[in-house]
Amino acid sequence: MAPSHGDSALASGSRRMLLTSLETRSTVYVGGKGGVGKTTVSSGIAHALAARGRRVLVASTDPAHSLGHLWRVSVGDSPVLLAQPQGGELHGVELDPQATLERHLAAVRATMDRMLPERMHKAAREHLDLAAQAPGSHESAMLERIASVTELTGTEFDTVVFDTAPTGHTLRLLSLPERLTGWTERLLANRDKSERYQAAMSSLVTGRHRDEPESELRQMLHRRRQRFAAMHTDITDGSAGFVAVTVAERLPLAEHAELVAELDVLGIDLAGVVVNRRAPSESGALLKARSALEEAALADQPPAAPGTPLVSLPLMAEDLTGAEQIARIGSMLTG
Amino acid sequence: MKTLEEAYAGPYRQSLARDRRDEDDLFTLVVLGEALGVPDPAAYYTMELMPYLYQDFHAWHRRMGIPRSPLDHVACC
Amino acid sequence: MSSLVLMLVGLAILILGYVLYSKFLARRVFKLNEDFKTPAHELEDGVDYVPTNKFILWGHHFTSVAGAAPIVGPAVAIIWGWLPAFLWVTFGTVFFAGMHDLGSLWASTRNKGRSIGSLAARYIGKRGAALFLVVIFLLLLMVIAAFAVVITGLLVGTPSSVIPTWGAIGVALLVGVAVYKLKWPLVPVTVVGVVALYSLIVLGDQVPVILPDDFLGIGPASFWIITLFVYGAIASLLPVWILLQPRDYINGVQLFVGLALLYGAVLIGALFTASKPELVAPMWNTDVPAGTPSLVPLLFVTIACGAISGFHGMVSSGTSSKQLDKETDARFVGYFGAVGEGLLSLGTILAVAGGIGSVARWEEIYANFGAGGVNAFVEGGGALMENGIGLPASLSATVLATMAVLFAATTMDTGIRLLRFVVQEIGDAAKFKINKVWATLIVVAVGLGLTFSQGLDGDGGLRIWPLFGTTNQLLASLTLSIIAIMLIRKRRNPLPALLPLVLVFVMSFWAALEQLITFADPANPDWLLFVLDVVIIVSSIWVAVEAFIAMRKAGRDDPEPADADERLVAVREDL
Structure with missing residues (x-):
């Protein structure tokens, strides 16, 4: 059960670094390749933070929810x-x-219904239903939901820990605010131009033009832009941190490296790295061989740059579900 | 007098109106893109702009050279 | 002979043409119907399709079609004597241009306001549409090169026009900014703009800009040509409402002022002054300078605009047909629009035939073909105005030169803009995306090449001009073919369109052949124009074949039902 670094003083230093790094955040995203143990780690982190007297919410954004299974209780929206x-x-x-x-x-x-004539209602609704099924719509709705949960920090909760979907989905989701800010700004610029033409047209003869009250359309676009910009700030201003979870095998480590690089591009802080399910080196020949392989892989593909908290969790024999086990994971991550 | 002034301003107004319409058409294209089969990363957000566009929709699709409504469910002609 | 007599006879022919022949065309040939629902009503959108009062629409139509070309053509063609030019301008306007402009307006109105290009596709077929693109491309290419030479000639020949010319562009920009950014009302702003322009003309008259012969090492002519293309490239990339639209207003005012001054000067000069304006040019020049091509067929392509011009069909079909309130208005808008341009050409004839001081001076100016041109118009018109209304000759010349330069510059940058679209379209067809800046650079490079290939030592003159006229007539032939096909399909009398078609086509084809020989002249060859001419000849044959096939088919097919136009599916097109 000793950490495979073999240096327990160093390991406990890392764990304290991770805790310190997380305690300053109001939101923590936990992500990584599918099946590396994101749900377990996120609940462990959340428990460890709660154990220091904080009000913590752990929120699962993976459509294939497993939070309830982990805690063996029923969890909903x-x-x-x-x-x-x-x-x-x-x-x-x-x-x-x-x-x-x-x-x-x-x-x-x-x-x-308010804006269109009665006869168009049915057609418009059917069209709307189609748009609702567009691939991006579900994702955007999730983004909205994440934003509304994020808004709970500072009031109902001190920290929100997001247990995210596998890497690709999560990166897309986190890049959305920035892309949507750009999208909204282009539409607003388009409306600005259109309205400037309109104003010039209406003033051609008289030289006077009324400053029209801002149209509903533009008000909506303005609100959207502010919201997207706020979301973007939320995830890039340092109040949010990302904990990347991986296992010490070559393929997951490669994907992990891409995740870390992409987070840097998006401007999201990497708060820490968790290497999950490390094989112990002293429990039989099979596990010893695996441990050596993992050491080699980690040496080749270091999962965290120097200075980034790096914590390892050992492979465990127990079924890691239920409150007690989660509490144990929490203290192993931060204690 | 008013009419004469209007007539005088006509060509100028027309050139401004054309450019304005180009902007509006682009806007419509972006907002209705999803329905026309152009993947829209922001469909969730564009749908809330649609009510503002339906009114001009008929003129738009004819301008785009589409004689009939391209939206299966908007039977405007 | 007195200029006044010529003016009155000319006016009488034009007015009679309008009163009698256009009435015949409207009632018997095109059968204009007051109850026909015009595209302006059917497709009204407040932008392109707007029912417009016929007098106002005529104003817009006339100012769009009248430019520098109806001045240049007669000013060159007077070398054969004033009578041939006079007859071709007056009868050309009555039986050719008026018929063509009214006909194309009617044809487009009957086709939901579609352009000649799509009419070619409908009545001649896919190849007809391709042919149309080729002809338009050639026409635009030649117009920018020809007008670059014309403007350069004016700026060098009338140095007092340099300041008002470039100043006018600044004034137009300021008008654009005042309207678009500051939201000032248009009428006072353009009044101020026009006042500013005429102040610049006065200033320019005091301060002529004469560039030294070795200016920048390339000489003034090359300098002006390069400057013009740089200007044209920039102007064609700007949004229309910032420069082109306000300048159109200034041009429009200048057009009416210029016409009033010319005709007023002749009238007042003849009635109230001692020195009555007399025609100094020969009636029929039997002693043309060496190298002058034969009158037949070259007269008919040297004067295109002013007698018949394919260019008008584009305005008729692209713009005016979408604004026609009633179909019957087409007679006034289309036919009288042509009469307006005929008036400008007639005014030019009066200036170059009667304004030049003496026979000797006239012979000096017209020492060889293409040498007189628009500079002779400025000199002659200026003299007429000094005599008639007492405006000093140099100031009058500045007024006229500035007017001609601004007309030509408008056509030039519009030409560059349209050519850019054509280049992009050709690029698209070749699966090659060309952005607008690159497309403009390509156009400018080709245009500059064509301009410089003509030799700028002065005696080369306007070699490209008759070729431009030829292409313009080719476009007119295409339009007349479409009108004739429509008439045949409706089982109406096609002769009013067919006879002009045959004459214009034969003359321009013949002229193209004659020019081919000139361009290959070993003493003074111009291979670029030679190649262009070959392309034009091939296109002409192509036009003739396609038109012939389509007409025969139209004659054999069942007649079109009476309500065929009404039943046409209303599809909008915007070019």
Whole structure:
């Protein structure tokens, strides 16, 4: 059970670094390749933070939710209390974008009904349903949901820990605010131009033109831009940190390296790296051989740059579900 | 007098109106892109702009050289 | 002979043409129908399709079609004497241009306001549309080269026009900014703009800009040509409302002012002054300078605009047909628009035949073919105005030169803009994306090459001019073919379109052949124009074959039902 670094003083130093790094964040994203143990690590981190007296929410954004399975309780789209360690609180939620999408559709429908003549309602609604099924719509709804959960920090919770979907999905999702800010700005620029032409046209004869009140359309675009910009700030201003989870094998380590590089491009802080399920070197020939392979892979592909907290979790024989086990993982990560 | 001034301003107004319409057409294209089969990364957000466009939709698709409504469910002609 | 008599006879022919022949065309040939729902109503969109009062539409139409070409053509062609030019301008306007402009307006109106290009596709077929593109390309290419030479000639020949010419562009830009950014009302802004322009003319008259012969090592002519193309490239890339639109207003005012001054000067001069303006040019020049091509067929391509011009069909079909309130308005807008341009050409004839001081001076100016041109118009017109209304000759010349330069510059940058679209379209067809800056650079490079190939030592003159006219007539032939095909399909009398078609086509084809020989002249060859001429000859044969096939087919097919045009599916097109 000793960390495979073989140097337990160094390892405990890293764990304290990880804890320090996480304690300053209001949001923590936990991500990595599918199946590396993101849900376990995120709940462990959340528990460790709660154990220091904080109110913590662990939120699963992976459509294939496993938070409930991990805690062996039923978790849904609204937070439920999972544990209350040492005066802190740990809540869990499995985000369901479908509900968000439907609320959004309902709002758009209401606007349509208000703005369009009666005879067009049916056609417009059918068209709307089609748009709702567009591939990006589900993703955007998840983004909205993440943003609304993020807004809970500082009021209901001190920290939100996101248990994210596998790497590709998560990176796309995190890059959305920036891309959508650009998208909204282009549309606004387009509206600006169109309205400038309109103003010049209406003033051709009289030289006077009324400053039209900002149209509903532009108000909406303005609100959107502010929201996207705020989301972008939320994930890049240092209040958010990303914990990348991997296992010490060559393929996952390669994907991990890409994730780290991409986070840097997106301007998201890498708060720490967790190498999960390290094989112990002293438990039989098979595991010893694996341990040596892992050491070699880690030496070839170092998962974290110097200075980034790097914590290893050993391969364990127990079934890691339930509150007790999660508490144990939490202290192994940070203690 | 008013009419004469309007007539005088006509060609100028027309050239401004053309450029304005180009901007509006681009906007429509972006917003309705998904429905026309152009993948739209922001479909979720564009759908809330659609109500503002339906009113001009008929003129737009004819301008784009599409004689009938390209949206299966918007039977405007 | 008195200039006044010529003017009055000319006016009488034009007015009679409008009163009698256009009435015949409107009632018997095109059968204009007041109840026909015009595209302006059917497709009204407040932008392109707007029902417009016929007098206002005429103003827009006329100012769009009238430019420098109806001045240059007669000013060159007067070398054969004033009578041939006069007859071709007046009868050409009545039986050719008026018919062509009215006909193309009618044809487009009957086709939902579509352009000649799409009419060619509908009535002649896919190849017809391709042919149209080729002819347009050649026409635009030649117009930018020809007008670059014309403007350069004016800037060098009338140095007092340098300041108002470039100043006018600045004034137009300021008008554009005032309207677009500052939202000032258009009428006072353009009034101020025009006042500013005429102040610049006065200033220019005091401060002529004469560039030294070794200016920048390339000489003034080359310098002006390069400057013009740089200007044209920039102007063609700007949004229209910032420079082109305001300049169109200034040009429009200048057109009416110029016409009023010319005709007023002749009238007042003849009635109230001691020195009545007399024609100094020979009536029929039997002693043309060596190297002058024969009158037939070259007269008919030297004067294109002013007698018949394919260019008008593009304005008729692209713009005016979308604004026609009633179909019956086409007679006034289309036919009288042509009459307006005929007036400009007639005014030019009066200036170059009657304004030049003496027979000796006239012979000096017209020492060889293409030498007189628009500079003779400036000199003659200036003298007429001094005599008639007392405006000093140099100031009058500056007014006219500036007017001609601005007309030509407008056509030039519009030509560069349109050519850019054609280049991009050709690029698209070749699966090769060309952005607008590169497309403009390609156009400018080709245009500059064509301009410089003509030799700028002065005696080369306007060799390209008749070839430009030939191409213009080729376009007119294409349009007339379409009109004739439509008439045949409706089982109406096609002769009013067919007879001009045959004459214009034969003359321009013949002229193209004659020019081929000149361009290959071993003493003074011009291989670039030679190649262009070959392309034009091939295109001409192609036009003739396609038109013939389409007409025969139209004659054999069942007649078109009476409501065929109404049933046409309304599809908009915007070029």
